[in-house]
Amino acid sequence: MTSKLISAATCAALALVLTTATTPAKAAGESLKPPSQYWSFSGPFGRYDQAQLRRGFQVFREVCASCHGLKYIAFRNLGEPGGLEFTEDEVKAIAAEYTVQDGPNADGEMFERPAKPADRWPPPFENDVVGALANNGVAPPDASLLAKARAAERGFPSFVIDMFTTHQEAGVDYIYALLTGYEDEPPEGVEIADGLSYNPYFLGGNAIAMVPPLFDEAVEYEDGTAPTIDNYARDVAAFMMWAAEPKLEQRKFIGVWAFLYLAILGALLYLIKKKIWRRVGH
Amino acid sequence: MLGQTPYQPKTWIGRWLEKRLPVISLVVDQFVSFPTPKTLNYWWTFGMVLSVMLIIQLITGIVLAMHYTPHASMAFDSIEHIMRDVQYGWLIRYMHANGASFFFLALFIHMFRCLYYGSYKAPREVLWWFGVLILLTMMTTGFTGYVLPWGQMSYWAATVITNLFSAIPEYGDEIVIWLLGGYSVDNPTLVRFYSLHYLLPMIIAALVAIHVWALHVVGSNNPTGIEPKSLDETVPFTPYATMKDIFVVAVFLLLFAWFLFFQPNYLGHPDNYIPADPLKTPPHIVPEWYFLPFYAILRAVPDKLGGVVAMFASILVLFLLPWLDWSRVRSGTFRPLFRLFFWILVADCILLGWLGAKPAEGIYVEIAQFATIYYFAHFLLVLPLLGLFDRPKRLPESITAAVATLDEKKAAAAEQAALERVMRAQDAEDRAKAGDTATAEETAKADDAAKPEPAAEAPAAGEPPGAEPAAATEDASDVQREKAAGERGSAAGAPDKKD
């Protein structure tokens, strides 16, 4: 009995170490905590919403791509299962809209040509210095990993609960909050440098070098989804999650089966173990 | 360890090999018929869990190394290449990254088990030392591995930790330059860390082999802390311990899978998905969770050199543990006061882990200082004094006696269960009489349950055929086991079963 209690206590304690340990350190008086949003891809059975990914891709292409690169995505990825799943022809057509540098050719010259599916997304700026010069002194970060690369604090007790609900969407919650969270005027007493915008969610200190990129009706959706900032932000955040984690569906699909397999195996092993130990008296 | 009859190969080829390389008898004697105390509880299964995690890390690591590029300008990209383009690369990479965490989780459980049951005491000091060496090597492996993806946390953790060596008086700065291969963390650092990260796991494997060797010289401790006095108080390692271990491995892997497949980035820091940038220090440099208690100790000491010394001392003190805790009673089971302080220590370590994740400012520093002082006080003050003031419960004579007296409640419950079994046996007998042959075995078993002292336990009934993989191939050990089973039967008290 006591040993059971002690085991339970130790388990709880170790779980606590594990959880408390992973709390990101909190700095003094910083950004707002992004509220949790609904995402189709959350939880063990989560799947991307293909229509949403395609809308998000449209927003990205038409708005964000002028500043943000997507360097880990090749055009062929747009046709892969568990993602946007464009047909081969569609992928070719999309790629052909972009030019990439190639070469040297037989004359030793570099040249430009239309992109092919195997090419990677071309960078929007020649280099970070050019990017920074065009954007209030800060180069826009590459967008391929942003959805996994922002330590938006979850706080206690959320981060403990997250372990049981498998919450991995803090990054997309943050992107959504950031895109919809711009305020025209900083609150009283807060000084913002010229060219920067006030955004209470921004992790880098509330003054962000990205001008508000979205406004209502900036992008024309074809499927009748309302053309609002809110929808754009949600869709483009989902797209960025896909860009960061293109194997998410495969992972969760295998995961459910692996989990079931181990659960059944564990149960059977327990029964065998019990049967074997029945022979041992004390 | 208790004397066991060495295994003799039965076939001519077995005997031929035995004379030249006694590997069959080594395996059989050490991993099949090896006597383990029969009172081992589930806390003793983590050695097997650790072995499985080591194998997982080795296999996934070697596959990762086939696709990874150890160069400052390509490392980060090559990880993304693994995640996106390599077949199941995401699985291998997430397995390796999360595997490290679960490796440490199992290691900490394993070590706290030792602390609770006094497993470090004579004659297991050397066994314990090798465990501490494994911990040190694992920490170095984990640290060098974390640098390889070359993200922001990789880079800055490497910077912070290597900089600690600059605290060494006189030669500190030279040592840091020598370690880094330059004036700051850069490509030479990455490449040497990669080299070490490939080497150290092999050293861990060697240390594990010595650890197991030492274990097999002195035998396992057990929850009573009393050495088994005869083979009656032990069971053969296979199938008893192996089966229990494999079951726990499956449960542990289930927990592992929960993180690996559904939240593979939960335990990692998001900043490590930002490529290393020497010009941009992240607002908070946080190590992996398993380093946090040590990190808290490091930062608790106001002096840099002092912090480094305290951090290393927090592990080195473990080497002295067998002499700091000099009480002759081994197991915490019989030491109520010791047990209380054990749990305070666990709480203190958790507190330190929490503090390691907090910024080193304000009240956190003071709490960390208190927790650090307590950590050392536990080993240097509390344990030696407990040897004087602890009033241990009266030790039972033997494991068998311990089991009989340890908790009477269980015995009573078992008696009740035995009664029920008798009733069921009666039922079965009736059915058997009615011609149902399938229940014959059950009847036989019920029969011996009905007699509290089954001196003549029929092996046929006790050992269902085919339930023992090893027995099927190794008939000699089978004979041995049956003999042991017979002896066991006569020594057993109440027909109680404890898992």
Ligand code: HEM
């Ligand atoms: C004791 C066993 C080991 C431990 C505790 C360990 C720990 C780690 C850790 C913490 C990382 C960083 C994970 C990440 O964030 O990606 C890592 C990465 C890596 N490890 Fe290991 N490792 C072990 C064994 C090995 C072995 C045996 C090899 C190869 C022979 C290996 C090769 C690699 C490689 C190539 C990486 C970089 C890829 C990556 O970042 O995922 N590891 N290791």
